[in-house]
Amino acid sequence: MSGLLALVDDVAAIAKVAAASVDDVIGQAAKAGSKAAGAVIDDAAVSPKYVQGFSAERELPVIWRITKGSLRNKLVFLLPAGLALSNFAPWAIAPLLMLGGAYLCFEGAEKVAHAIGLSEGHADYPEKDKVPEDPAHLEEQKAAGAIKTDFILSAEIMTIALAAIPESSFWMEAATLAMVAVMITVAVYGSVALIVKMDDLGLLMAERGRFAATRAVGRTLVRGMPGFLKLLTVIGTAAMLWVGGSIIIHGLEQMGFAAPYEWIHHIAVAVGHAAPESLMGAVEWTTTAAIDGVFGLLLGLLLIPVGEKIITPIWRKVFHKAAV
Numbered sequence: 001m002s003g004l005l006a007l008v009d010d011v012a013a014i015a016k017v018a019a020a021s022v023d024d025v026i027g028q029a030a031k032a033g034s035k036a037a038g039a040v041i042d043d044a045a046v047s048p049k050y051v052q053g054f055s056a057e058r059e060l061p062v063i064w065r066i067t068k069g070s071l072r073n074k075l076v077f078l079l080p081a082g083l084a085l086s087n088f089a090p091w092a093i094a095p096l097l098m099l100g101g102a103y104l105c106f107e108g109a110e111k112v113a114h115a116i117g118l119s120e121g122h123a124d125y126p127e128k129d130k131v132p133e134d135p136a137h138l139e140e141q142k143a144a145g146a147i148k149t150d151f152i153l154s155a156e157i158m159t160i161a162l163a164a165i166p167e168s169s170f171w172m173e174a175a176t177l178a179m180v181a182v183m184i185t186v187a188v189y190g191s192v193a194l195i196v197k198m199d200d201l202g203l204l205m206a207e208r209g210r211f212a213a214t215r216a217v218g219r220t221l222v223r224g225m226p227g228f229l230k231l232l233t234v235i236g237t238a239a240m241l242w243v244g245g246s247i248i249i250h251g252l253e254q255m256g257f258a259a260p261y262e263w264i265h266h267i268a269v270a271v272g273h274a275a276p277e278s279l280m281g282a283v284e285w286t287t288t289a290a291i292d293g294v295f296g297l298l299l300g301l302l303l304i305p306v307g308e309k310i311i312t313p314i315w316r317k318v319f320h321k322a323a324v
């Protein structure tokens with residue numbers, strides 16, 4: 001009997017340790033995932049366009065297909081690559097992170113330039129108007145394109161998350177990265193599914209609502225979704241520039257070029273001290289984020305010619321050939 005009680009005690013102790021480990025993994029995953037806010041918001045802002053042109057009943061299946069591809073990108077390809085970097089080439093994480101930050105700056109600046117008519121963005125290639133006549137082929141093409149785009153954003157998200165994880169064991173890093181991958185994928189594509197179906201819900205409420213208030217809410221949803229999607233795009237672009245600029249500035253500091261970081265920090269502190277004490281922290285953070293975003297925009301504008309004239313044509317040529 002005493003042996004059985006000892007066994008129960010041991011099992012209980014193991015369960016407590018396991019529960020604590022799960023809490024640690026979830027906590028680290030939440031903190032690491034929050035660092036990737038810019039890429040996550042942009043992912044959510046970009047993804048709804050991939051279901052445009054499909055019937056309402058095919059929208060969710062397409063999103064589910066992209067979701068599975070996103071999980072495969074993160075768990076099958078990027079997770080092992082991230083763990084290999086962390087354990088065998090940790091020195092490469094900061095440069096790769098800065099490369100990803102530069103990509104975020106380029107993407108954000110390109111959207112700004114396109115909005116004000118200074119750039120054609122991704123709409124300048126000859127194949128852009130070629131739409132397959134077969135709906136199944138169109139679905140295959142759009143899903144494949146979305147998964148390729150997701151790979152780039154997922155690589156940035158996983159690299160940011162990896163850099164944000166405190167030094168820990170191999171298995172803790174693996175579990176945390178896996179949790180980040182699942183949490184962010186569910187958050188992004190769950191949000192995309194809600195956004196895509198929101199106008200359908202609004203139309204249903206407007207047409208079949210039993211009460212005038214219900215019908216009014218439905219009409220508001222239908223009318224408001226285009227504006228909401230534009231707002232989400234603006235927020236995603238601003239977040240990309242902020243996160244990308246911040247990554248570059250912190251990377252320069254780690255590489256010994258601390259002047260930009262210190263300059264921004266001094267300005268933020270000075271602005272924060274000019275605000276009421278209760279708002280000091282928020283004002284400092286906002287000032288830092290704003291300057292990081294302006295830096296990201298300026299860097300991105302400088303990178304637009306390189307990205308559009310050199311990197312993007314090579315990327316399209318390689319993947320077009322691979323798809324043929």
